[in-house]
Amino acid sequence: MTETRDHTVRRSWTPDGGQDVILPDHAARWLYSKTGLTEMSTPAAPDSALVAGESALPDAARSAVAAVVGPEHVLLGREDRLGRAGGLSYVDLLRHRGTGDLPVPDAVVLPADPEQVAAVVAVCAEHGVGLVPFGGGTSVVGGVAALRAEHAAVVVLDLCRLDRLVSVDPVSRLAVLQAGVVAPEAERMLAEHGFTLGHVPQSFERATIGGFAATRSSGQASAGYGRFEDMVEGVRVATPRGEWRLGVAPASAAGPDLRQLVVGSEGAFGVITEVTVRVRARPAVHRYEGFVLDGWTRGAEAVRALAQSRVLADVTRLSDPQETEVAFTMSGGWKTRLVRGYLRARGVAEPCLLVLGWEGASTAEIAARRRAALRVLRGSRPVSLGTAAGEAWRHGRFAGPRQRDALLDRGVCVETLETATYWSTVDDLRAAVRGALADALTEDGRRPVIACHISHAYETGASLYFTTLVPRDPDDPIGQWKRAKAAACQAIAGTERPLGTITHHHAVGVDHRPYLPGEIGELGVDVLAAVKRELDPSGVLNPGKLTG
Numbered sequence: 001m002t003e004t005r006d007h008t009v010r011r012s013w014t015p016d017g018g019q020d021v022i023l024p025d026h027a028a029r030w031l032y033s034k035t036g037l038t039e040m041s042t043p044a045a046p047d048s049a050l051v052a053g054e055s056a057l058p059d060a061a062r063s064a065v066a067a068v069v070g071p072e073h074v075l076l077g078r079e080d081r082l083g084r085a086g087g088l089s090y091v092d093l094l095r096h097r098g099t100g101d102l103p104v105p106d107a108v109v110l111p112a113d114p115e116q117v118a119a120v121v122a123v124c125a126e127h128g129v130g131l132v133p134f135g136g137g138t139s140v141v142g143g144v145a146a147l148r149a150e151h152a153a154v155v156v157l158d159l160c161r162l163d164r165l166v167s168v169d170p171v172s173r174l175a176v177l178q179a180g181v182v183a184p185e186a187e188r189m190l191a192e193h194g195f196t197l198g199h200v201p202q203s204f205e206r207a208t209i210g211g212f213a214a215t216r217s218s219g220q221a222s223a224g225y226g227r228f229e230d231m232v233e234g235v236r237v238a239t240p241r242g243e244w245r246l247g248v249a250p251a252s253a254a255g256p257d258l259r260q261l262v263v264g265s266e267g268a269f270g271v272i273t274e275v276t277v278r279v280r281a282r283p284a285v286h287r288y289e290g291f292v293l294d295g296w297t298r299g300a301e302a303v304r305a306l307a308q309s310r311v312l313a314d315v316t317r318l319s320d321p322q323e324t325e326v327a328f329t330m331s332g333g334w335k336t337r338l339v340r341g342y343l344r345a346r347g348v349a350e351p352c353l354l355v356l357g358w359e360g361a362s363t364a365e366i367a368a369r370r371r372a373a374l375r376v377l378r379g380s381r382p383v384s385l386g387t388a389a390g391e392a393w394r395h396g397r398f399a400g401p402r403q404r405d406a407l408l409d410r411g412v413c414v415e416t417l418e419t420a421t422y423w424s425t426v427d428d429l430r431a432a433v434r435g436a437l438a439d440a441l442t443e444d445g446r447r448p449v450i451a452c453h454i455s456h457a458y459e460t461g462a463s464l465y466f467t468t469l470v471p472r473d474p475d476d477p478i479g480q481w482k483r484a485k486a487a488a489c490q491a492i493a494g495t496e497r498p499l500g501t502i503t504h505h506h507a508v509g510v511d512h513r514p515y516l517p518g519e520i521g522e523l524g525v526d527v528l529a530a531v532k533r534e535l536d537p538s539g540v541l542n543p544g545k546l547t548g
């Protein structure tokens with residue numbers, strides 16, 4: 001059993017804390033020319049610069065929690081508390097590098113099982129201590145910020161010891177996983193039974209089953225395996241009102257599906273301790289392939305055609321010209337030069353990379369699905385880059401976040417945001433967000449690179465995921481991004497008729513709360529607040545998130 005996970009290093013993404021990814025010189029030169037970035041080094045402040053303050057956890061609450069989990073599982077040390085302070089957004093990383101204020105929890109509590117979680121929740125409710133459920137801590141929307149709100153103290157409930165595969169039902173293809181299981185471990189344990197979850201978000205290496213459920217996460221193969229909420233068959237939740245178990249059959253007409261009230265509840269309604277998930281047979285064969293389409297509009301129409309003809313590949317991912325340029329630049333080398341020359345010769349003016357990945361039981365099955373997709377694609381005149389391009393994407397699928405560390409060291413502001421909308425609005429939404437980010441970030445000689453992709457497509461619409469790179473404002477680095485993010489959110493959701501959702505898979509957290517009423521209405525917010533009052537009358541669960 002894992003006693004603790006390494007949360008001591010939150011200045012970087014790289015799971016082992018190593019700084020093994022460097023920004024290639026050719027990529028740095030490209031950034032200088034595109035963005036006005038100048039050569040500079042912006043190392044993290046020394047560890048001693050981070051302030052943790054004294055723990056304000058009252059003695060009576062500490063003793064009561066220690067009686068449940070054992071005193072050795074109530075961590076009050078500076079490193080342990082700093083290690084669970086906040087998530088992994090750009091602003092969180094800046095805070096951990098010594099910029100701005102970092103809310104630090106008063107203690108970290110490590111329960112061993114669902115019963116201990118329930119008992120800790122009860123103690124916190126009784127003593128009025130805020131409690132932040134913490135899975136992998138990969139939230140990029142402030143979901144794990146240690147906010148006290150009106151409480152005297154706040155503790156982080158790190159679920160890393162809930163790391164078991166509880167049971168497998170091979171007949172129904174169900175598995176019960178404890179909430180703290182990290183995605184690679186879930187896949188490893190399920191593989192021993194011949195199964196997979198198929199949930200591969202870019203945060204795969206660190207994020208947990210409970211975190212996926214709590215945020216309605218969506219993985220890179222969502223077209224094939226579904227979003228995480230599609231995989232959830234049942235949940236076990238510890239609330240201040242007692243334990244809540246949901247899920248007895250694959251479908252039910254017994255009122256609204258309350259499992260979906262828990263999925264996406266971001267720790268504000270209860271602590272998810274176990275999730276019953278639908279699993280699938282592990283694929284024996286996979287084929288990942290790259291194509292290039294000329295121009296964003298043609299590319300998006302091609303993905304729509306695939307979705308509406310119901311022949312999406314399991315992974316279907318379209319990069320816009322800017323993101324394709326970033327991808328080509330980052331890979332560099334003679335092969336990329338050859339590809340660029342080949343595309344020019346084929347008359348492709350604005351290359352948009354399309355990655356299609358199929359996973360299945362046999363080569364024949366994949367070949368049949370691939371043929372059906374290519375029939376639909378034909379009208380969009382795709383240029384095939386073959387399996388080498390697809391495999392290159394597959395192998396580098398987790399590299400992007402690692403490069404964030406190197407970019408931060410070089411003085412780059414690098415952050416992502418995401419949304420989704422219906423097909424008829426996809427182009428308008430992309431233009432509006434690009435425009436808002438460009439307006440907010442073009443100043444004092446700084447110019448942003450704004451890249452976008454579709455990675456989750458539906459019959460009726462798609463998600464849009466934006467990555468922004470811009471030289472950091474040395475005088476106000478946090479304000480620089482906050483203003484840009486606010487401008488983008490305003491463009492997405494600030495009008496009477498929102499262009500799209502404020503979040504397709506990153507969740508609400510702290511950052512998206514102001515935009516929630518615009519999306520679900522004041523009545524919707526009241527409904528969520530009423531549920532919260534019912535389940536968490538003293539408001540100790542994840543203060544400041546989702547419902548406030």
Ligand SMILES: Cc1cc2nc3c(=O)[nH]c(=O)nc-3n(C[C@H](O)[C@H](O)[C@H](O)COP(=O)(O)OP(=O)(O)OC[C@H]3O[C@@H](n4cnc5c(N)ncnc54)[C@H](O)[C@@H]3O)c2cc1C
Nearest residue numbers: 135136137138139143201202203208210211217218267272
């Ligand atoms: C580099 C990077 C890439 C990312 N890529 C993706 C992506 O491709 N797709 C995607 O969907 N997301 C992505 N994310 C966002 C993030 O990884 C997801 O939101 C993920 O689901 C969070 O899981 P976690 O275990 O880290 O949860 P945490 O960050 O620990 O928590 C997230 C929220 O869930 C709550 N929570 C956690 N566990 C529980 C529990 N057991 N019970 C109740 N509440 C709980 C927390 O309080 C918090 O509000 C990415 C993040 C980063 C940093």
